[in-house]
Each structure stands twice: as structure tokens, then as C-alpha cells.
Amino acid sequence: MTTALVPIAQTAIALNEDPASRLFSAWIASQTANTRQAYAKDIASFAAYLGAPSAAAAMRRLVSTDPGDGNGLLLDYRTYMSGEGLSTATINRRLSAIRSAVKLARTLGHTNWKPEIAGLKAQSFRDTRGPGLEGTRELISIALTDGNRAVAARDAAFIRLMFDLALRRGECVGLDIEDIDLAGRRIWILGKGRTQKEARTLPDKTAAALTAWIEARRVHVSDEQRAVFVSLSGRGGGQRITGRSVHRIIASIGDLAGIKTRPHGLRHASITAALDINNGDVRAAQQHARHANPQTTMKYDDNRRDIAGSVAHGISALV
Numbered sequence: 481m482t483t484a485l486v487p488i489a490q491t492a493i494a495l496n497e498d499p500a501s502r503l504f505s506a507w508i509a510s511q512t513a514n515t516r517q518a519y520a521k522d523i524a525s526f527a528a529y530l531g532a533p534s535a536a537a538a539m540r541r542l543v544s545t546d547p548g549d550g551n552g553l554l555l556d557y558r559t560y561m562s563g564e565g566l567s568t569a570t571i572n573r574r575l576s577a578i579r580s581a582v583k584l585a586r587t588l589g590h591t592n593w594k595p596e597i598a599g600l601k602a603q604s605f606r607d608t609r610g611p612g613l614e615g616t617r618e619l620i621s622i623a624l625t626d627g628n629r630a631v632a633a634r635d636a637a638f639i640r641l642m643f644d645l646a647l648r649r650g651e652c653v654g655l656d657i658e659d660i661d662l663a664g665r666r667i668w669i670l671g672k673g674r675t676q677k678e679a680r681t682l683p684d685k686t687a688a689a690l691t692a693w694i695e696a697r698r699v700h701v702s703d704e705q706r707a708v709f710v711s712l713s714g715r716g717g718g719q720r721i722t723g724r725s726v727h728r729i730i731a732s733i734g735d736l737a738g739i740k741t742r743p744h745g746l747r748h749a750s751i752t753a754a755l756d757i758n759n760g761d762v763r764a765a766q767q768h769a770r771h772a773n774p775q776t777t778m779k780y781d782d783n784r785r786d787i788a789g790s791v792a793h794g795i796s797a798l799v
Contacts, residue, residue: 499590500540507539507584512675522577529557542578543585547593554578554597562600572599609783610749611734611741616643618737619730619746630696631712635729637693638709642730642746644686646754646769648672649723649743655708660694662687671770751780760785 504523511519520535527538545553554575561571579595586594611619620639626632641647651669659668659677665687668677682690694708700718701710707720716722726743734741747769754765755777766777782788 498536498540500543501536503543503585503588503590504536504539504581506588507581510584511580512670512673515673518573519577519580522574523581525574526557526578529560539581539585542582543591545591545593547596550582550593551596554595558597558600568600575599609752610745610747611737611739612749613753615737615739615741616746616749618739619733619741622733622736628712630693630700633689633693633696634709634712635733637689638726638729638743639733639746640686640689642743643750643753644683645680646747646750648747649726652743653709653721653723653726656706657694657708658706660690660708662691662694673772748780751777752784755781755784 508516508520523535523538527533527535530538530541532538532541541553542550557578558571558575561574575595575597576599582591582593582595585591610616616639620636623635623639624632626635638652641652642649645667647669651671654670655667661667662682665682665684666679667682667690668679670677690708697708697710700712701707702718705718705720709721709726711717711719711721711725716725730741730743730746751765751769754768755761758764760781762774762777762781765780766774769777769780771777
């Protein structure tokens with residue numbers, strides 16, 4: 481089945497409409513700011529798969545089905561997404577959005593079924609090293625050579641934040657001016673899955689990069705603009721930059737450096753470097769990465785030391 485995605489604008493449903501519309505509105509409102517837009521797109525994608533005219537109509541289909549039909553529908557949807565070549569992460573996030581919506585519907589007494597269709601098994605991190613130290617230095621160096629001084633300062637500040645503090649792309653994009661205390665060397669970020677901002681210390685080089693960008697930023701945005709990072713070109717000029725634009729920027733700088741990388745690669749490089757400079761202290765690296773589960777950080781340590789490779793060399797030497 482091939483259908484166009486339902487525009488996100490169609491998901492802005494008034495609270496005074498039918499129960500399914502109110503349920504959708506309540507569900508969207510219950511999500512964190514970082515999750516809200518992604519989940520709205522996910523339900524819109526599900527609506528497109530169903531051929532439903534809106535996200536609310538898709539929600540109506542979800543709450544009106546029985547357990548067998550509901551899980552059968554999700555199994556068919558998962559199979560369809562796999563056939564379309566979607567990534568495991570995208571498939572699992574879309575299924576997670578549906579599970580979250582049905583859970584709220586069940587809590588409110590609108591349905592009695594529980595999604596039992598699990599997501600796809602994710603592969604272990606294929607590359608947790610990212611561009612590495614030398615690669616990151618090269619990315620910063622190339623970013624600073626841009627002929628537009630404001631672009632150079634902004635992009636270098638992006639790279640510094642994602643590498644020095646292991647920030648995620650969305651955490652950088654979501655920064656507001658009031659979140660930064662340059663004099664006190666502190667920054668407040670809204671972490672993944674969090675509802676309140678948390679403070680992080682700004683190293684001197686990171687603070688210097690942010691200072692350079694904020695000074696350059698003044699001539700490109702109005703005093704009312706709260707976003708730290710803004711687009712400097714096109715129709716979105718002066719407005720908060722999008723995560724997609726950040727991905728494009730980092731990938732383009734990587735191409736100039738001869739390095740295939742992306743924003744999350746800088747976070748990978750940062751976590752690996754944290755393990756290196758702390759002699760494999762997983763607890764320290766976990767705090768730096770803000771991983772909820774230390775097992776996640778340990779995967780970085782295993783890949784960094786290539787334990788499996790060392791064992792293989794030892795076994796090979798036996799014969």
C-alpha cells in the first residue's frame with residue numbers, strides 16, 4: 481500500500497470534537513516536547529497506512545478494535561514497514577507510539593486490548609567511535625573556514641556541544657538563550673525522555689565557541705527570538721534550526737573532511753573519548769553520556785577495546 485503521509489497540521493484537533501479526537505489531543509499533550517512531534521508524525525504515518533483521513537480517525541480505529549484484530553493489524557503494519565525498507569529504529573518508534581496511544585485509551589476505559597506485537601530486535605551499535613579525535617578536530621577546523629563568519633561560528637559551536645558535552649542533536653536544537661550562563665560556565669538542557677532541564681558544566685573551549693556564535697547571532701535574529709541556534713538562509717532564516725538541517729550541516733562538513741559522519745557520530749566519539757581519558761571508567765562515561773542503563777555505556781567500552789578481536793587473535797595463535 482502506498483499513500484501520502486497525513487500532514488501534521490491535520491493532527492491539531494480541537495478538544496470539543498468527538499471522543500477519538502479528544503483522546504488524540506490528550507495523548508499528544510501527555511508527551512514531552514521532544515517526543516510530541518515525532519509521535520504525531522508516527523500516528524500520521526499509521527493513518528496513511530490505514531487510508532484514514534486523519535490521526536483522530538486512526539485513533540478511532542485503534543480503540544474500536546478487539547485484541548485479536550488489533551494485534552493482527554499491528555503485525556501487518558510491522559511487516560509493511562519492513563517491506564518498505566524502514567530502519568529498525570523507525571519501525572520500533574512507530575510501534576511505540578501506537579502502544580503509548582492505546583495504553584492511554586485503555587487507562588481511560590476506551591478500549592480493553594493491549595498491543596502484544598514487539599518491535600524488531602535492534603542490532604548492536606555498528607560503530608560507537610564516530611569520527612574520533614582527529615576527525616572531530618578536522619570537522620571543527622573545516623567549519624571555521626566557512627566564508628560566512630556567522631555560519632562558521634554556529635557550526636563550530638554545534639560540533640563543540642555535541643562532542644565536548646555529548647549532546648544529542650535535539651538537545652542542541654532545543655536550547656534557548658536563557659538556558660546558557662556563559663559567565664557561570666553552565667548550560668541547561670532538556671535531555672531525552674526528561675520533563676525538566678538539567679545543568680551541565682561548560683568547558684572553556686565550549687564556552688568560547690558558544691560566545692563567538694552568540695555574538696555573531698545578534699545581527700541575524702530579533703531580540704524576541706529565544707532559540708540559540710537558528711537557520712541563516714532560506715525562508716527559515718532567523719528561525720530555530722531544525723534537526724534535519726543540523727544533520728545536513730554535519731554531513732556536509734564531514735564530506736569536506738573526507739569523513740562519513742552525522743550528529744550522533746560526534747556523541748559516539750565523545751563517549752568513546754570519555755572512556756579513553758578515564759581509563760575505561762564506565763561510571764564516569766555513563767554520567768557524561770547520561771545513559772540510563774550502564775549496559776549501554778559498556779557497549780561503547782567493549783567496542784573501544786575490541787575484546788572480541790583480542791580473543792580471536794589469541795585463538796588464532798593457538799593453531
